[in-house]
Amino acid sequence: MALTGVLRPGHVALRVLELEPALKHYRDVLGLIEVARDDKGRVFLKAWDEHDHHSVVLREADEAGMDYMGWKVASPATLKKLAADVEQSGLATEMSWIPAGEHPATGERFRFTIPTGHVMELFAEKEIIGNNCGTDGQDINPDPWPDGLKGIAATRFDHCLLYGDDLDGTVKLFTEVLGFGIAEQVMLAGDKKFMIGAFLSCSNKAHDVAFIRQPVKGKFHHASFELRSWEQVLRAGDILSRTKTSIDIGPTRHGITRGETIYFFDPSGNRNEVFSGGYIYYPDKPTITWYDESLEPAIFYHDRKLNEAFLSVFT
Amino acid sequence: MKHTVTIENTGETFRCDEQTNVLLGMEQLCRKGIPVGCRNGGCGVCKVQVNKGQYAKRKMSRGVVSAEEEASGCVLACKIFPQSDLEVEVVGKMARAIVAQQSASSDSGFTTTMKTNKPEEEK
Numbered sequence: 314m315a316l317t318g319v320l321r322p323g324h325v326a327l328r329v330l331e332l333e334p335a336l337k338h339y340r341d342v343l344g345l346i347e348v349a350r351d352d353k354g355r356v357f358l359k360a361w362d363e364h365d366h367h368s369v370v371l372r373e374a375d376e377a378g379m380d381y382m383g384w385k386v387a388s389p390a391t392l393k394k395l396a397a398d399v400e401q402s403g404l405a406t407e408m409s410w411i412p413a414g415e416h417p418a419t420g421e422r423f424r425f426t427i428p429t430g431h432v433m434e435l436f437a438e439k440e441i442i443g444n445n446c447g448t449d450g451q452d453i454n455p456d457p458w459p460d461g462l463k464g465i466a467a468t469r470f471d472h473c474l475l476y477g478d479d480l481d482g483t484v485k486l487f488t489e490v491l492g493f494g495i496a497e498q499v500m501l502a503g504d505k506k507f508m509i510g511a512f513l514s515c516s517n518k519a520h521d522v523a524f525i526r527q528p529v530k531g532k533f534h535h536a537s538f539e540l541r542s543w544e545q546v547l548r549a550g551d552i553l554s555r556t557k558t559s560i561d562i563g564p565t566r567h568g569i570t571r572g573e574t575i576y577f578f579d580p581s582g583n584r585n586e587v588f589s590g591g592y593i594y595y596p597d598k599p600t601i602t603w604y605d606e607s608l609e610p611a612i613f614y615h616d617r618k619l620n621e622a623f624l625s626v627f628t
Numbered sequence: 629m630k631h632t633v634t635i636e637n638t639g640e641t642f643r644c645d646e647q648t649n650v651l652l653g654m655e656q657l658c659r660k661g662i663p664v665g666c667r668n669g670g671c672g673v674c675k676v677q678v679n680k681g682q683y684a685k686r687k688m689s690r691g692v693v694s695a696e697e698e699a700s701g702c703v704l705a706c707k708i709f710p711q712s713d714l715e716v717e718v719v720g721k722m723a724r725a726i727v728a729q730q731s732a733s734s735d736s737g738f739t740t741t742m743k744t745n746k747p748e749e750e751k
Contacts, residue, residue: 330669330687376691377670559667582670582689626665626673628691 316387318395318492319515322472322522323385323436324367324416325536327583328374332356334580335371342556343538343585344466345369348442349417357417360469360538361462365439366418368470369536377581377628379533381432382473382522383422384491384515385439392437395491396423399435404428404486413438427486429477430530464556465549467538467587474523476532476627483524484511495600496520497569499611502604509605512569519570519591532627535576535584542589543573549587553577562620566590568611569603583628631710635661636679636717644710646684650676651706662705662718674705675720682711 329335336356339345345358348367357367365385372380386392399405405425411434413421420438427433446455477483487493496519499510512520525534540546543564550564553575561584563575572588579585603611610617630643633650640661644653651674654662665673672692678701688698688707697703702719 330689375687375689377689378691561666578666578668578670580668582666582668584666621663622665622673625663626671628666628670628689 316516318387318391319435320385320387321516322368322382322470323365323439324370324383324434325470325473326370326372326380326382327533327536327579328376328378328380328581329371329579329583330373330375330377330581332371332373335373338558338579339369339371340463342464342552342558343587344462344464351417359442360467361459362444362468363470364441364443366442367416367439370416377583379431379473379475379531379536379583379628381424381434382475383434383436386435386437389420389437392421392423392435395435398490399423399425399486402486402490404482404490407432418442426531427477428479428482429475429524430479430532431475431477431483432531465538465540465545465552465587467540469539471518471537471539471588472521472523473536474525474534476525476527476529476534478526478528478530480508480511480524480526484508484513487511487513487522491515493521494594494596494598496594496598497601497603499525499569499603499605499608502606505604510569510603514594517593517595519572519594527624527627529627533583534627535586537586537588540587540589546573546575546587546589550575561622561626562613562616565616566614568607568614569601581628582626584626631681632713633710634713634715636715637661646709646711648709649686649706650683650708650710650714650716651704653710654705662716663720665706665720667706669704669707672704673720675702675718676705676708676716677702677719678708679715679717681714683708683714684711685709 349357356371358369359367407426409424411422418440422434422436424434443451445459448454493513493515496514497512501507510525512523515521559578561576570591573590574588630645634641638661642657642659663673665671669688686707688704
C-alpha cells in the first residue's frame with residue numbers, strides 16, 4: 314500500500330445550539346445520512362459515498378464551534394506508533410486514550426491538543442457499513458450512486474479550515490510527526506519565511522486540513538464536504554437558496570487549491586463548504602506559495618477580494 | 629406588527645416586524661449599519677447593545693455572548709425580535725469598521741489580524 318500513516322479526515326465533531334434545526338440542515342439540506350444516536354444525545358451522520366460508520370458528530374451545546382477532528386490511520390500498529398511519535402514530539406498537550414466504543418462502531422482513539430489549540434484524534438478502526446451502491450451485496454456490481462439521496466447529497470466530509478495562533482508549531486506537528494505535505498502556503502511578502510496559512514495533505518487531495526494564523530486558540534472556520542462537479546456546486550447553490558440557508562459567499566472559485574466552492578452557515582453559525590475540483594497532490598509535488606499581497610485572489614479567485622466575513626466570522 | 633429599529637452609531641432606521649430578527653429585517657430592506665456574519669447566533673459579529681425597547685430572543689452562542697451580557701441587553705441582532713421600537717448600538721468586533729466605512733472607504737486591513745500575530749515585528 315502506497316498510502317500509509319494517516320489516511321484521511323475520519324470525523325468532525327461539531328457543537329450546535331439546537332439539535333433539531335441542525336439535523337434538518339445536515340440531513341435534509343446537506344444530505345448527510347443519520348447513522349446513530351447515543352445516550353449522550355449525540356447524533357452521528359455520514360455522507361453517502363463514505364464507507365465508514367460516521368464522519369460527522371453533532372452535539373447540542375451552549376457554544377457553537379468544533380469539539381475535535383478525527384483522523385483515520387492505516388492500522389492499529391500505525392495508531393500506536395503515531396501516538397508515541399506525537400507524545401515524544403513535545404508539540405502536543407492534553408493527550409489521552411478514548412476507549413473503543415465511546416463513538417459507536419469505533420475503536421480506541423488517541424486524543425491530543427495541537428499548538429493552535431485544536432483537539433485532534435487518531436483512530437484505526439471504524440465499522441465499514443458501505444455506501445449502499447451494491448446491487449448484489451455490498452460493493453458487488455455497484456450502481457454509481459444510490460437511491461434516496463436528499464438535498465445537496467455531498468459525497469464525503471473532506472477537510473476543515475481552522476484558525477489559531479501557533480501556526481508554526483501545528484505545521485511542524487502535522488508535517489514532521491504525522492507525515493503531511495504542504496500543498497500550498499501563504500507567506501508574508503515582507504518576510505518570506507513568515508507563514509500565515511498552510512494547506513496540508515496526507516493523501517492525493519489538495520488539502521486534508523488547513524490552518525490560518527489568527528490570534529485565537531482552537532477556532533473553527535469551516536468543515537468542507539465534497540461534490541463531484543462544478544455543476545453540482547451550482548445545484549447546491551439552488552438548494553441553499555430554496556431552503557433559505559445563510560450563504561456566506563459563492564458559488565465562486567478559490568485560487569488556493571483551485572476548488573469551486575460555496576460557503577454557508579449551519580443554523581448555529583458554524584461555516585460549511587461544499588466544493589469540487591482541485592488537483593491531485595503527490596508528496597513530491599512542489600509546494601505552491603502565495604504572498605499576502607495576493608491573498609484576495611488566493612481566497613476568492615473571481616471577486617479578487619475578501620469578503621468581511623472570511624477573517625472575522627468563525628466559531 | 630412592525631417596529632422602528634434605530635442604529636445609534638449611524639442614525640440609520642428601519643422597520644422590522646415581530647417575527648423577523650433585527651439583522652434579517654435590516655438585510656431584507658438592503659439597509660446597512662449592523663455587521664452581518666453567520667446570521668445564526670454563532671459568530672458574534674452582529675453584537676448590539678439594546679439601549680431602549682423590548683425584544684424576544686432565541687439561543688445565542690455563549691462563546692460570543694456571556695450570560696451577564698445577555699441579561700444586560702448586549703445581544704446578537706440575528707437572535708432578537710422587536711416587540712417595541714428599539715434603539716441599538718453596534719458593539720461587535722466590527723463596530724469600528726462600520727463607522728470607518730461610513731466616513732471614508734479606506735483600506736480596512738483585512739490581513740492585519742494575521743500580521744499582528746507576528747512576533748517581534750521589525751521596526
